[in-house]
Amino acid sequence: QVQLVESGGTLVQPGRSLRLSCTGSGFNFYNYGMHWVRQAPGKGLEWVSVTSHDGSESYYADSVKGRFIISRDNSKNTLYLQMNNVRNDDTAVYYCARVRPLRVLRGWLDTWGRGALVSVSS
């Protein structure tokens, strides 16, 4: 079945870097745009970033622009989020989500992973 699994969540100090991964299975990963969405403790969902099916088009929330980089390796069915210069307020569960319809960037998020916890603390 269609599945997304995030990994790479960890405890990290402010100012450091880490990379999250999201591996897709059960579908043709290369056909779908992908999002990162996060949820800070006790807060609601916050959109982070999106990339097109081929990685040629990407956008970021203002809160992460210039610090985070979204990318993908379609040969590995994997989406990445490179998080640089992390701050305390980046502490959250990070979800990846698939875009429908196929090869459309501005669609809806039809399948989500269970999330990876990133804790930023000294």
Add this chain to the structure above:
Amino acid sequence: QSVLTQPPSVSGTPGQKVTISCSGSRSNVGFNSVSWYQHLPGAAPKLLIYTTNQRPSGVPDRFFGSKSGTSASLAITELQSEDEGDYYCAAWDGAHSVIFGGGTRLTVL
């Protein structure tokens, strides 16, 4: 606008109907399609409604989405205990970002 406006909480008894509102602006809800997500404790968020009023396969027809101008709504009829959780609306904001609602906690009394 940083988030779409939703009521923090709604409640109802089993069998009742509840409605969750989602207020935005012309650049998001007014111009783009709205989607709704259910987030139950310990689970991945789940798509409930897309393109404002369409249900994915497997979502019961008790869930109904609508939109008028810059406001959207999610109606849940025949409320069940398993519906208890958090609900979010979302829309593209212009062409370069996505905006979520602040979330609504549904309590089934």
